[in-house]
Amino acid sequence: MPPIPEFGRVQELIYELQIKQVMSREVATVTPDQSISDLKNLLRVKRISGAPVVENGKLVGIISVEDLIRALSKGEMAASIRDRMTTSLITVNEESTLIEAVRKFAQLGVGRLPVVNDRHELVGIVTGGDINRALLEALGLRYEAEEKHHIVHKNLFEEISSDETSIRLKYAIASKDFGNGGKASSRMKRALETIGVPPEVRRRAAIVSYEAEMNLIIHTTRGGELSVCVSPERLQICTTDAGPGIPDIDKALRPGWSTAPHWICELGFGAGMGLVNMKRCADEMKLESTPDVGTRLEVVIYPQLHT
Numbered sequence: 209m210p211p212i213p214e215f216g217r218v219q220e221l222i223y224e225l226q227i228k229q230v231m232s233r234e235v236a237t238v239t240p241d242q243s244i245s246d247l248k249n250l251l252r253v254k255r256i257s258g259a260p261v262v263e264n265g266k267l268v269g270i271i272s273v274e275d276l277i278r279a280l281s282k283g284e285m286a287a288s289i290r291d292r293m294t295t296s297l298i299t300v301n302e303e304s305t306l307i308e309a310v311r312k313f314a315q316l317g318v319g320r321l322p323v324v325n326d327r328h329e330l331v332g333i334v335t336g337g338d339i340n341r342a343l344l345e346a347l348g349l350r351y352e353a354e355e356k357h358h359i360v361h362k363n364l365f366e367e368i369s370s371d372e373t374s375i376r377l378k379y380a381i382a383s384k385d386f387g388n389g390g391k392a393s394s395r396m397k398r399a400l401e402t403i404g405v406p407p408e409v410r411r412r413a414a415i416v417s418y419e420a421e422m423n424l425i426i427h428t429t430r431g432g433e434l435s436v437c438v439s440p441e442r443l444q445i446c447t448t449d450a451g452p453g454i455p456d457i458d459k460a461l462r463p464g465w466s467t468a469p470h471w472i473c474e475l476g477f478g479a480g481m482g483l484v485n486m487k488r489c490a491d492e493m494k495l496e497s498t499p500d501v502g503t504r505l506e507v508v509i510y511p512q513l514h515t
């Protein structure tokens with residue numbers, strides 16, 4: 209994904225808000241058996257530039273004003289939508305966080321994405337405008353809440369008396385489990401909030417853990433483990449997996465280098481920027497791998513450097 213310029217609240221929200229919280233639920237749709245002429249009327253009346261095609265509740269295609277213009281120029285107004293729609297669909301799951309939609313907008317140059325549930329039923333549509341609106345609203349709400357209540361985040365470590373305290377969190381990540389992509393890092397971020405880890409450190413940790421979690425989902429054969437070890441002086445994020453391993457670490461760390469297959473790129477991943485983003489968030493990063501054995505990634509963030 210494109211580099212993230214800073215670790216502010218907007219980034220935090222992009223990794224936190226779910227698509228279902230920002231999408232429009234009122235979607236103007238067409239059926240495959242309607243005609244291009246029906247589409248023309250719908251786009252005009254609703255002032256929209258495209259519509260998902262739905263058959264028996266399932267999303268089967270998408271048709272846009274460009275398809276309409278192409279049909280118009282050939283005088284094919286009676287043609288069915290089925291014959292003119294695009295069926296290679298790029299969608300987002302309602303449970304995903306905004307980062308997934310932002311990636312797809314940036315990487316695939318699309319302006320709107322149909323939102324589906326786990327049964328692949330259309331539940332909404334999300335545009336860049338929806339995302340901007342939701343971010344502004346969420347930022348405003350948080351600001352107001354903090355102003356009103358003068359929220360002071362407690363630091364758990366200050367409440368605990370011990371010579372050396374650390375808290376360890378562990379998450380199992382399954383290979384190719386895109387439906388749960390980002391869930392472990394969201395859970396981890398909430399835990400860090402509870403512990404009282406400062407916001408800037410939390411944001412960096414959230415970006416690292418998200419990218420690391422997605423790499424386990426995308427690139428490993430059998431999944432792996434994401435773990436975080438927090439102490440007042442040090443926050444360490446680790447992933448381990450049992451293969452396939454990385455043959456050339458230097459290449460893997462290069463911006464834009466990716467072995468993700470085409471279908472992964474269609475999901476909006478595989479820009480070869482994950483490790484680069486992690487490095488930018490990290491104070492230290494170590495990547496070790498043995499082909500056919502496995503990979504271990506370790507990122508350390510020192511809270512004192514960011515507060």
Ligand SMILES: Nc1ncnc2c1ncn2[C@@H]1O[C@H](COP(=O)(O)OP(=O)(O)OP(=O)(O)O)[C@@H](O)[C@H]1O
Binds near residue numbers: 428453465
């Ligand atoms: N745990 C892993 N196991 C095997 N290969 C990995 C692992 N993590 C990363 N890689 C390799 O390193 C490459 C670069 O990873 P990076 O996260 O930077 O980019 P990406 O995952 O391909 O794309 P993006 O993160 O931008 O969606 C991957 O394409 C993959 O070949």
Ligand SMILES: [Mg+2]
Binds near residue numbers: 422478
């Ligand atoms: Mg990656």
